[in-house]
Amino acid sequence: MKYEIVMSFLMAFLFVGLVSAGTSESTIKTEQEHAALPMGSDKVIAQIAKDAKLIILEQKLKEALPLLAEGGIVLDKNVISEDLSSKSLYFGIGLCTTKEMSVGLPFDFLGLVATAEAIRRTLGFGKIIQLIADSHAKTNHFVSDSEVEKKAQALKELSLKIAKNLGLEGKYEIILASEIDSTPEYKKIEKDIPHDDSPDYAKKEWTDMEYLARHYNTCLKVSWMMPLKKGQTHTSDEVYFDNGFKSRFNRPYSFIYNRAALTFDPARLNVCPYSSASGEKRVYLALDQVVGGEKRFYVATDQDAQAKLTEFMAVKHKAKDKALAQLETIANFVHRIFGVGLSEGSLGDRVNSIIKAVLR
Numbered sequence: 001m002k003y004e005i006v007m008s009f010l011m012a013f014l015f016v017g018l019v020s021a022g023t024s025e026s027t028i029k030t031e032q033e034h035a036a037l038p039m040g041s042d043k044v045i046a047q048i049a050k051d052a053k054l055i056i057l058e059q060k061l062k063e064a065l066p067l068l069a070e071g072g073i074v075l076d077k078n079v080i081s082e083d084l085s086s087k088s089l090y091f092g093i094g095l096c097t098t099k100e101m102s103v104g105l106p107f108d109f110l111g112l113v114a115t116a117e118a119i120r121r122t123l124g125f126g127k128i129i130q131l132i133a134d135s136h137a138k139t140n141h142f143v144s145d146s147e148v149e150k151k152a153q154a155l156k157e158l159s160l161k162i163a164k165n166l167g168l169e170g171k172y173e174i175i176l177a178s179e180i181d182s183t184p185e186y187k188k189i190e191k192d193i194p195h196d197d198s199p200d201y202a203k204k205e206w207t208d209m210e211y212l213a214r215h216y217n218t219c220l221k222v223s224w225m226m227p228l229k230k231g232q233t234h235t236s237d238e239v240y241f242d243n244g245f246k247s248r249f250n251r252p253y254s255f256i257y258n259r260a261a262l263t264f265d266p267a268r269l270n271v272c273p274y275s276s277a278s279g280e281k282r283v284y285l286a287l288d289q290v291v292g293g294e295k296r297f298y299v300a301t302d303q304d305a306q307a308k309l310t311e312f313m314a315v316k317h318k319a320k321d322k323a324l325a326q327l328e329t330i331a332n333f334v335h336r337i338f339g340v341g342l343s344e345g346s347l348g349d350r351v352n353s354i355i356k357a358v359l360r
Contacts, residue, residue, distance in 0.1 A: 050081045057123060061256065064118045066329050067111050069225045072257035079219045079252045080123065088173075090129035090212055091116055091222040092205065093274040095137040095151055102275035104287035105158065105298055107305075107351065108261035109274045110358065111330040113166065114337045115258055116222050120171070128172045129216055130163075131208060132156055135177040139200040147295075151288075152176055154297035158286055162358045166338045173216075177208060186211050193248060205241045210249050220254040226270050227260065237272075262323040264312035269319050281312050283327065285355060300359045306348025327351065 054077045061073055091112060095102055116128045134152035138145050156174050163172040180186055181204070190207040212218040223238030234240045242255050260270040264281035276282060283305050286298040309327075313320055324347070331350050335341050341354035 050077050054080055060122050061119065064122050065115055065256070065258075066333050067115055067258040067326075069257040069259045072225065072259075074255040074257075076219075076252040076254045079254050084124045084219075085126045086217060087125055087220075088127040088129050088212075088216050088218045089116060089119055089123075089125045089220040089222060090131060090216070090218045092131040092133055092208065093155075094133045094272075095148060095155065095275065096140050096142060097272065097275050097277045100277060101137070101142050101147075101151065103278050103280075104276055104301070105155065105285045106261060106273065106276050106280075107283040107285055107327070107355065108330060109285060110162075110334045110354065111261075112222065112224070112258065112273050113162070113168075114330070114333045115256070117166075117168065117337055118333075119220070119222065119256060123220070125220070126171070127216075128168070129212060129218060130159060130172065130174045131212070132159070132174065132176050133205070133208075135181050136201045136204045139204065149178070151297040152178070158298045158300075162285075165358045165360060166340065175216075177204065180211055180215075181207070183211075185214070198244065202241055202244055206245045206248055209245050209253070210251065213251060213253070219252065220256065223255055223257045224260055224273055225257045259326070262319075262326045264315070264320050264323045266317040266319040269323070283308055283351060285359065301355070304348070305351035305355065306346060309348045309351075 054075055057080060058073050058075060062068060065072075093109070093112075113130075116130075119125065120128055132152055132155055134148055137148045137152070153176075156176060159174050163169065163174070181190075186207060189210050190203060193203050193206060209218075209221065221238075221242065223242055225234060225239045226237040228234065234243070237260065239257065246253065258273065261273040261282075262269055263271055268277070268280060271277075271280065271282075276284070284301045284303065287301050288295065288297050289299045290296070291299070309324070313324065328347050331341065331347065331354060334354055335343055335350070340357040342350045344350075345353075
């Protein structure tokens with residue numbers, strides 16, 4: 001009788017969770033898994049309880065993450081059911097676009113940091129790891145290795161300043177890929193990836209994930225995804241890399257995806273949140289500049305966000321409204337999570353206040 005009571009309670013709990021959370025990739029699997037377990041087994045109760053917890057956490061994440069992409073929660077129940085206080089989540093940022101070195105750090109980067117911190121608080125992770133993919137950039141051969149190294153160091157210093165000003169000291173660590181990829185273990189992981197036509201950049205990213213899991217206790221990656229039209233596949237966002245990792249490594253891992261960043265240019269609307277191509281119409285935290293005849297990287301920008309928004313909005317196209325709305329979402333999100341910047345005033349003034357706060 002006790003078993004039947006517990007089963008009835010858990011099944012009702014799970015049903016309510018399924019209805020309220022919707023049908024995600026994670027929750028759809030639960031019914032199939034329950035059917036495979038023998039009735040009367042303690043494993044059934046444990047499995048249902050684990051699934052119920054998963055559904056509740058998914059719902060909490062949906063409420064906490066305003067930049068979440070559609071279908072952007074892919075949780076592994078074996079990971080999420082653990083105590084995560086000794087675990088880390090991570091996200092990586094590159095120094096390149098698909099065709100050139102990034103020209104700066106967009107304001108959208110703060111949306112990625114806010115997402116990581118909101119996940120950390122919601123799921124109880126101990127730390128956030130930010131990986132800067134400097135070694136990966138060298139495989140593209142856009143510029144000299146020495147320029148990549150200078151650019152990476154400048155980005156690390158800027159990221160450290162931003163993390164400190166957001167109050168993340170002690171729970172946020174920044175690593176250059178070049179600081180780990182010379183170790184024998186990293187090289188062995190990379191070498192053991194089956195030889196195929198995958199680009200070197202992708203193989204390095206898969207190696208990063210496995211190495212960080214082993215040495216930094218990472219088990220969740222914060223990523224981003226492009227919107228797809230019918231018949232399209234993910235080839236230019238993090239979903240491509242994450243799917244490649246899952247197919248090559250037998251490791252429980254969770255993924256949460258933000259929407260792509262938006263520019264005010266209808267010809268190039270959906271873009272990466274942490275890198276930028278020349279000429280993109282975006283608000284920046286920092287830009288590469290020539291100072292005294294010398295090229296300097298990720299120099300804090302003195303641009304007026306209000307003036308830039310006025311300029312961008314003067315051009316007539318529908319896409320600008322979406323870009324403006326997403327910029328406002330990021331500004332509100334960053335203010336809510338970290339308490340920085342103005343809570344009232346024009347969007348341009350609020351964005352300016354956040355930029356000033358994180359770069360002080």
